[in-house]
Amino acid sequence: MSDVTAIYVHVPFCVRKCAYCDFYSIDDLSLKRAFVKALLSEIAMCKDRRAIVDTIYFGGGTPSLLLPGQIQEILTAIGENFTVSKGCETTLEVNPGTVNADYFGKIQDSGINRLNIGVQSFDDERLDFMGRIHSAAVARQALQQARDTGFDNLGLDLIYGLPGDTEGAWVKDLDSALVFQPEHLSCYMLTYEPGTPMHRLVEQGAITPLDDGSVAGLFKLTSTFLEGHGYLHYEISNFAAGVSFQSRHNQKYWNHAPYLGFGPSAHSFENGTRFWNHADVCRYTSDLGAGRLPVAETETLANDQILMEMIMLGLRTSMGVDLTKFDCISNQGFLKMFDAVVTDCEAKAWGRVVNQRFFLTLDGRLFLDTIVSAFVDIILGQ
Ligand code: SF4
Numbered sequence: 051m052s053d054v055t056a057i058y059v060h061v062p063f064c065v066r067k068c069a070y071c072d073f074y075s076i077d078d079l080s081l082k083r084a085f086v087k088a089l090l091s092e093i094a095m096c097k098d099r100r101a102i103v104d105t106i107y108f109g110g111g112t113p114s115l116l117l118p119g120q121i122q123e124i125l126t127a128i129g130e131n132f133t134v135s136k137g138c139e140t141t142l143e144v145n146p147g148t149v150n151a152d153y154f155g156k157i158q159d160s161g162i163n164r165l166n167i168g169v170q171s172f173d174d175e176r177l178d179f180m181g182r183i184h185s186a187a188v189a190r191q192a193l194q195q196a197r198d199t200g201f202d203n204l205g206l207d208l209i210y211g212l213p214g215d216t217e218g219a220w221v222k223d224l225d226s227a228l229v230f231q232p233e234h235l236s237c238y239m240l241t242y243e244p245g246t247p248m249h250r251l252v253e254q255g256a257i258t259p260l261d262d263g264s265v266a267g268l269f270k271l272t273s274t275f276l277e278g279h280g281y282l283h284y285e286i287s288n289f290a291a292g293v294s295f296q297s298r299h300n301q302k303y304w305n306h307a308p309y310l311g312f313g314p315s316a317h318s319f320e321n322g323t324r325f326w327n328h329a330d331v332c333r334y335t336s337d338l339g340a341g342r343l344p345v346a347e348t349e350t351l352a353n354d355q356i357l358m359e360m361i362m363l364g365l366r367t368s369m370g371v372d373l374t375k376f377d378c379i380s381n382q383g384f385l386k387m388f389d390a391v392v393t394d395c396e397a398k399a400w401g402r403v404v405n406q407r408f409f410l411t412l413d414g415r416l417f418l419d420t421i422v423s424a425f426v427d428i429i430l431g432q
Contacts, residue, residue: 055320056105056302057128059089060313061113062331065147069181070209072243074315074329075111081331085313086120088338090127092312095343097131104135105299114144118156125161139298141166141205146192147184154199165196166205166234172226173219176212181247193230203295205234210272211265212240213257220268224275233295237272238287239265266416273412286366286415304363306356314344323350353379354429361425365418370409384408391424
């Protein structure tokens with residue numbers, strides 16, 4: 051394991067599945083205790099005191115379904131098996147429908163110093179449509195309780211681009227979020243993932259996705275509105291109230307930094323190799339019960355894959371692709387290799403090269419997939 055790493059803990063439980071969600075989670079909460087026991091074994095089996103952990107992220111699923119005592123146990127196990135740095139960014143994803151003031155106090159005592167609250171909307175009709183378990187009032191209450199507890203690094207997730215969505219309705223949601231002055235905002239465009247109830251509704255013709263033009267308009271509106279309120283649009287869906295509030299954990303994924311994932315379906319990455327666990331709680335607990343790591347698959351990234359990922363991930367961020375880093379890995383220089391694509395992007399005002407970085411403008415980000423494909427075609431055609 052590399053010297054500095056991130057730890058991700060996947061908590062695979064939800065009270066109920068939201069209509070749009072394709073993350074791995076189940077609603078059989080009776081398996082929670084067995085899951086935590088297995089998770090503690092997995093952490094111990096991966097023990098490496100040389101590894102310095104500077105970010106820990108509890109995602110899911112619904113991590114706030116864990117009892118504060120269970121969160122404490124997990125953090126203690128991480129501390130016993132790895133070297134956790136002072137000031138480690140330790141985030142818990144929270145579903146507003148699962149918490150209360152007492153809960154926030156206890157998880158803060160156990161070492162959680164950053165919250166990501168899945169509000170999604172402050173409108174009950176939108177929440178119902180998405181199949182969320184909480185109302186807007188409950189979301190507001192949770193945010194207030196988190197603030198009253200003293201959490202000073204608070205993130206909020208919101209979803210836009212619902213069928214029939216309008217600029218007015220979306221700005222109302224953004225305004226409601228800003229009342230709580232969140233340090234971080236993730237604004238996700240609704241997507242219709244195959245296998246989800248929402249996708250089935252589209253296939254049955256029961257709902258019509260918002261047209262591309264309106265979605266693009268909402269994307270640009272989100273950026274200009276939040277930048278106008280002092281937020282940095284530092285990744286395609288993410289905004290921070292200052293550089294120090296950008297998610298340190300997520301930046302590791304975007305920068306190909308090493309990370310270790312624990313829990314069913316969790317991914318890990320180190321030294322150019324990615325591996326991931328079975329997306330099945332029962333398989334996960336039985337493997338660990340038998341003293342085996344629950345790894346489903348391992349993939350060693352070829353040079354071309356690393357270059358493609360550097361472009362795909364880099365173009366999502368305001369920092370763009372680091373050309374010096376790219377040139378070290380590729381045989382040819384970035385600007386020589388992609389001269390035609392870069393020139394085309396610059397001519398359309400979609401992208402720019404500044405200080406050895408190539409990044410997309412706001413207009414360019416609207417065509418992210420097309421631009422990435424143009425780069426990928428060149429890499430694959432080599
Ligand atoms: S609470 Fe989160 S993880 Fe669970 S189903 Fe809803 S969106 Fe997915």
